[in-house]
Amino acid sequence: MPRIAPLAPSEAGPLVRLAYRVMGRRFGSVPEPFAVVAHHRKLFVASSVQELAAEKASTVLPAAVREIAVYRVAWTVGCSWCVDFGSMLMRLDGLDIDRLQHIEDYRTSALYSDDERAAIDYADAMTATPTEVTDEQVADLERRFGKAGVVELTYQIALENQRARTYSALGIVDQGFSTDSCRVPWADPQADPAPSGPAS
Structure with missing residues (x-):
């Protein structure tokens, strides 16, 4: 709970x-x-x-680039709910979720493109405290994705930092979305998704 x-x-x-x-x-x-x-x-x-x-x-960036950067933030901060929910969203978008098991080795894994590696590096730099973003890094991202793409990537990484830190602080953990086994405290699995009250 x-x-x-x-x-x-x-x-x-x-x-x-x-x-x-x-x-x-x-x-x-x-x-x-x-x-x-x-x-x-x-x-x-x-x-x-x-x-x-x-x-x-958020429609400028390729979905795979945006979602892998967001996932990296959740993974880095340690928000199990965000990792769980994000995995489900990627699966529903038709993205490869098996490669998420190799996120720690993204720099050397052939499962990640150069654009994705650049986005993950940026996510890491933004998530660090204090931030470690450089002028060169932003210039590289602009060459890859354009100004609007950099803004979108920055916004999404910052938004995931907000989510992950908020949910972690409140003790909210994985809910089973990535395995299609969802739960909420008041829910009866056979009932309407929004029942009228808590289970007895």
């Missing part, structure tokens, strides 16, 4: 219950981070809008 218990549908207002239903239908289960953030309705709305807008706007 996370450090703050998810907000059960029976305790949520109409807007949050509707969001639970939509997310449950889309992903097969309500993502636990959303159910925890739902305790703060305004931030729940803000984060949901941000996620949806970022998803719709």
Whole structure:
């Protein structure tokens, strides 16, 4: 269980219950981070809008480049929920998820392209504290992806740092999305993805 218990549908207002239903239908289960953030309705709305807008706007980079950089951040920070959910999204996008087992050896693995290696290096430099990004690194990325591509990559890496650090701090762990075995504390596997209350 996370450090703050998810907000059960029976305790949520109409807007949050509707969001639970939509997310449950889309992903097969309500993502636990959303159910925890739902305790703060305004931030729940803000984060949901941000996620949806970022998803719709991020179309400049090749999906494989963007997603491997995001995955690297989750892996580096140690957010098991983000690793789990990100693996599912990559699988649904038709990307190769078997190579994720070799993310530690990306510099030498033939499973990663030069563009992907550059994106992973940038993710590492941005995720370091303090950041270690160089002028040369950004110039190289601009040659590869253009100005808009660099902005998109930077935004997505920063967004994943926010997610991974938030979820890790709140004790939210993997939920089984990558194995199609999802759960939320109140869910009955045979029930609607957004049941009316916690299980007894």
